Amino acid sequence: MRWAAAGLGVITALGTACGFPTYGYVEDGLDSALDSGGPDTAVDGSEEAPAPFDGCAKPNGCGGCDDVGVAGTRCDPCGQWTCAGTKVTCVPAAPAPGTTCGRCSTATYACTVTGKSECAVPDDRLVYEDAQFKTKTDELWTLDPRSEVIVSFKTERAIAYFDASLVLRRVPLTGVPSPVSGDVTFTIYAGNPKDGLAPLATTKMEAASIGTTAEFRAFAFPEISPRPLGTWLSIGITTDSTANTFEVYGGGAAAFPAAPTDTSWWHRGLSPTTTWAQEATTDLAHVLRGKACPP
Numbered sequence: 001m002r003w004a005a006a007g008l009g010v011i012t013a014l015g016t017a018c019g020f021p022t023y024g025y026v027e028d029g030l031d032s033a034l035d036s037g038g039p040d041t042a043v044d045g046s047e048e049a050p051a052p053f054d055g056c057a058k059p060n061g062c063g064g065c066d067d068v069g070v071a072g073t074r075c076d077p078c079g080q081w082t083c084a085g086t087k088v089t090c091v092p093a094a095p096a097p098g099t100t101c102g103r104c105s106t107a108t109y110a111c112t113v114t115g116k117s118e119c120a121v122p123d124d125r126l127v128y129e130d131a132q133f134k135t136k137t138d139e140l141w142t143l144d145p146r147s148e149v150i151v152s153f154k155t156e157r158a159i160a161y162f163d164a165s166l167v168l169r170r171v172p173l174t175g176v177p178s179p180v181s182g183d184v185t186f187t188i189y190a191g192n193p194k195d196g197l198a199p200l201a202t203t204k205m206e207a208a209s210i211g212t213t214a215e216f217r218a219f220a221f222p223e224i225s226p227r228p229l230g231t232w233l234s235i236g237i238t239t240d241s242t243a244n245t246f247e248v249y250g251g252g253a254a255a256f257p258a259a260p261t262d263t264s265w266w267h268r269g270l271s272p273t274t275t276w277a278q279e280a281t282t283d284l285a286h287v288l289r290g291k292a293c294p295p
Contacts, residue, residue, distance in 0.1 A: 060088045074115030081115075093117035104293035125291035130157050130233075132287040133259040135251030136167040136214055140282055143239055143246040145182075146271045151284040152192035152234040154262040159290030161224040164188065164235050167249035167285040169214040170207065173242070182207045182241030186219045189234040190227070193266045193276035197234060200224050207241035214249050216287065226292070235286055238270070250284040259283035 056064075061071030064086030075081050075090035082091040095101070097111045102124035109117045131153035141149050151166070164186065173179065183204040189197040201221040210217055227233060239246060250265070265284040266276045 060086075062086050062088055064088075072114075074111075074113065078111035078117060079115050106294070123291070124293075125160075126294050127289055127291055128157050128159050130155055130159060130161070130288045130290060131260050131263065133250070133255075133263060133283050133285055134216075134287065135255035135259070135283075136216070136249040136285040137251050137255070138249060138282065139169075139214075139247045140250045140265070140279070140284060141248040141267055142171075143237060143248055145238075145240050145242060147267060147269055148236060148238045149248055149265065149267045149284070150189070150193060150197075150234045150236040150276075151265040151286045152232055152263070153260060153286070153288075154230050154232055155227045156229065156260070157290070157292065158226040158229060159292040160226055161188070161221075161233075161288060161290040163218050163220040163289050165216040165218040165287040165289075166235065166237060167214055168210050168217045169247040169249070170210040170212050171245045171247060172212070173244060176242055179243035180241060181243050182239060184210060184237065184239045184241070184246065186221070187236040187238075188221060188224060189236060190232070192232045192234050192264070193268075193278070195232065197236075207239060207244050207246075210244075210246065214247065216285070218287075218289075224290075226290075233288065235288070248284060250282055250286075252282045255283075 058070070060066045060069065060081070062083035062085070066087045069075055069081035069088045069090065071081050071083050071088055073081055078097050079090050079092040081088040093111060093116055095109050095117055097109050097117055099109045099117075101107050101109050101119035102121055104124045107119055107121035107124040110120045112118055141147075143149055166186075168184075184207050185202060185204045187202045188200045190200055191197045201224055203219050203221045205217075205219055237246075237248070251259070263283050264278055264280070265282070266278050268274050268276045
């Protein structure tokens with residue numbers, strides 16, 4: 001009896017099958033006696049359904065198992081894998097890479113990493129300078145909220161204008177009660193002060209962003225369509241800053257190269273408004289830039 005009791009100590013009853021207990025030996029571990037070879041049994045005694053398995057080594061993004069590609073990715077030589085039902089098919093990119101594009105038709109379509117065809121340089125126009133005068137040796141005017149300054153010139157190129165520059169130097173003021181940093185406002189006009197001005201575009205920049213050394217300061221504006229050659233354009237500048245004044249620079253008759261013949265600059269008071277006064281012996285430094293297709 002002692003031997004039998006000891007022997008029973010190394011086995012454990014796990015359950016019954018057909019009325020007979022099923023035993024597992026402690027030395028083997030209980031898992032060795034649990035392989036029933038049938039479906040899993042839930043806690044409530046019902047059989048659990050096996051986990052779904054679609055057999056796809058690489059799903060194709062279209063609900064299928066076609067492993068040739070994945071929808072939305074590039075296929076060679078240039079295209080995208082696209083759903084055709086549950087399969088994928090390579091749809092070539094259009095327009096074909098190498099096809100001419102651009103506003104001047106000097107660029108070509110290129111294939112992207114995702115298999116799309118995009119124009120390498122959509123705006124392939126070149127940048128040109130219209131009438132310009134780059135001498136900035138002399139301080140010609142000090143701009144404050146009480147005045148406006150304009151430089152006028154005749155167009156020399158058929159270009160679409162997008163920015164202009166004047167030479168400015170910011171001079172911070174001291175002792176001003178409640179100073180306002182404010183803005184500097186640039187306006188492009190058709191015409192000139194003598195014959196009449198029609199605003200074409202206006203833009204502003206923070207007054208504090210202008211440097212305290214004399215330098216060309218460019219301001220961008222919405223693109224202006226080409227003007228007829230030989231017609232007048234003007235660049236005007238005002239400010240509402242009471243914390244700064246702005247020196248405007250240019251040069252006189254001795255400047256080399258000389259300013260274009262049809263160039264002039266003007267100023268007037270704004271408070272109260274006065275008539276335009278032309279300065280005949282000097283010219284403001286300025287550059288007007290635009291874009292056009294090469295000749």
